[in-house]
Amino acid sequence: MIGASELVIFAAVVEEKSFNGAARKTGLSNTVVSKKISALEAELNTQLLYRTTRKLSLTDAGRTLYQHAKGLNQQASDAFTAVNELSRDISGHITMSVPTISGELLLAKVISEFCRTYPNITIELRLENKLVDLVEDGVDLAIRTAELKDSSLIAVPLLQSNWVVCASPAYLGSSAPLDSIDDLKQHNCLCYDLQTNGSNEWRFGSKTKSRAIRVSGSMSSNNALTLKKAALYDTGVIYVPKCSVYEELQAGALVEVLSEHQPRSLGVFAVYPYTRMKPKKIELLIQSIKAAYQDLRHYFE
Known part of the structure; x- marks a missing residue:
């Protein structure tokens, strides 16, 4: 079945006018690019490119497909650019306090992936089962499994x-x-x-x-x-x-x-001290954590 990745690679080959150029643009090897194009032609049961030792040119079918694929390629490029710009803008340090169970079960993996996505953020992950005072102990975000009492903390339900x-x-x-x-x-x-x-x-x-x-x-x-x-x-x-x-x-x-x-x-919550403007880094981290909990909800419910 044709996927978006094959179309993006095909558009890159056309725009770069070579498999080598498409490989550089997409970060793939020449072999992978060539196999993707061959698989695309096999799936469509038609030739998309005329290949010679000096250049590539489009068949009629290839021109038709490119008109659709180039828009997808631009969307992917715009998305990558937006994410890269966001990654550069998000920075700082986050101190977290999390229960031992959740830390070992899923949060260590989530935090590792988050740090790779946002390389300008550093996170201190404290695995502890006591309820710390977030403000007094300088904790930016905590995961708590409890019946929360009214407080000045903002609580985001996870599951x-x-x-x-x-x-x-x-x-x-x-x-x-x-x-x-x-x-x-x-x-x-x-x-x-x-x-x-x-x-x-x-x-x-x-x-x-x-x-x-x-x-x-x-x-x-x-x-x-x-x-x-x-x-x-x-x-x-x-x-x-x-x-x-x-x-x-x-x-x-x-x-x-x-x-x-x-x-x-008991409810599982992400809690953080009240601030007039929630830091973007905290918002993004909570989104990642909530998605991870939802993926493993069968472990909890």
């Missing part, structure tokens, strides 16, 4: 993050039944210390109708990865954000339980 109760098949097979919330009292519950209401209080349901139960276990941690590894070692039951165990659930290494009960669900 909802659901939690799951899960354990390894071996643990479940050798332990007491786990069919209801009350059954959790009979299990070794490994607690996530970052829960707002206390690590030993596991909550289910909505704000209007919720159920909480006090659990106990042999260990707790403020790091979901640590709890996941403990669960994989058949140590006990964990209640953690779904994104932290998504791949293990898909592989069957961990099994979700109590799925009929509504789990915790």
Whole structure:
């Protein structure tokens, strides 16, 4: 199927009057340019160019195609120019505070790609699970998974993050039944210390109708990865954000339980201090981060 890239390359060949010139203009090799033109002719089942050792000339079909392709080529050139100019204009430093889970799952990749796109921006990425004071600590942007209270911070919603109760098949097979919330009292519950209401209080349901139960276990941690590894070692039951165990659930290494009960669900937000004019660099970074979260929303919801 003919794509825009083939048409752009064809227009470049015509305008540069050679494969070598088109290769220089598009940043491709001579071989790639030649193969693209041959593939285009094969797809259309017609010859577009007369090739001699000294020059190239258009066939009637080639002239017709060029009339359409040259407009696309100009649009692509204008777009590249606009992006390059934008990249040069956007500069400065951004200090970010992000949760460990999101930092390891997707933000490190997003930030790397963002820095390549905007080479005049530098970013300090802090992976930390505490809620820092953005103004006092000099943080420009933070990612927070929480029920946000009213404040002077501007919050941009990214998505909802659901939690799951899960354990390894071996643990479940050798332990007491786990069919209801009350059954959790009979299990070794490994607690996530970052829960707002206390690590030993596991909550289910909505704000209007919720159920909480006090659990106990042999260990707790403020790091979901640590709890996941403990669960994989058949140590006990964990209640953690779904994104932290998504791949293990898909592989069957961990099994979700109590799925009929509504789990915790917290909003994920990009937050930054209020300013009259939002810096363009912050706006662009939030757009990139939001797109990345949306691409992986199945990990969270």
